Amino acid sequence: MRHLPYFCRGEVVKGFGRGSKELGIPTANFSEQVVESFPSDISTGIYYGWACVGNGDVHKMVLSIGWNPFYKNFKKSVETHIIHTFKEDFYGEILSIVIIGYIRPEKNFDSLEALISAIQEDIEEAKRQLDLPEHLKLKEDNFFHLPEGKIVNNH
Ligand code: ADP
Ligand code: MG
Numbered sequence: 413m414r415h416l417p418y419f420c421r422g423e424v425v426k427g428f429g430r431g432s433k434e435l436g437i438p439t440a441n442f443s444e445q446v447v448e449s450f451p452s453d454i455s456t457g458i459y460y461g462w463a464c465v466g467n468g469d470v471h472k473m474v475l476s477i478g479w480n481p482f483y484k485n486f487k488k489s490v491e492t493h494i495i496h497t498f499k500e501d502f503y504g505e506i507l508s509i510v511i512i513g514y515i516r517p518e519k520n521f522d523s524l525e526a527l528i529s530a531i532q533e534d535i536e537e538a539k540r541q542l543d544l545p546e547h548l549k550l551k552e553d554n555f556f557h558l559p560e561g562k563i564v565n566n567h
Contacts, residue, residue, distance in 0.1 A: 418451075435531075
């Protein structure tokens with residue numbers, strides 16, 4: 413797929429209260445500025461890759477690129493669910509991600525149960541894909557190992 417792997421770094425901001433956390437699937441939202449820096453023709457849908465908060469460990473993630481209801485579906489939103497249990501929220505921290513592969517397009521679901529089970533399947537698919545040697549090697553990419561004190565905003 414075009415644009416992949418795609419490396420991106422930016423601040424985690426408040427989302428628009430879709431209640432992802434209540435579903436057990438919190439999604440760390442990037443700011444509008446970071447989203448605007450994405451290629452405009454990148455497909456909406458669900459992706460998998462690696463993610464790291466601040467200077468923390470690199471974890472598997474699933475990511476959604478979707479239409480942002482806050483802007484009447486005119487702008488995109490980019491939301492990362494990290495497959496890891498964090499002790500605390502990390503709003504305001506720098507999230508670094510590499511988007512590696514595409515899982516599926518965006519879909520509408522008839523029920524909350526159907527949505528949750530689709531996301532669980534996405535997570536399982538992401539875990540399997542990321543164990544492949546060609547994908548594992550991106551976990552070790554220098555992108556995730558920043559020199560101390562470097563200013564990282566969007567770069
Ligand atoms: P919002 O609408 O503000 O994005 P969410 O319900 O999607 O709210 O929760 C997202 C927040 O939850 C993130 O910004 C982050 O601070 C926190 N969080 C805790 N664990 C995770 C995780 N595993 N993946 C992503 N975000 C997480
Ligand atoms: Mg969110």
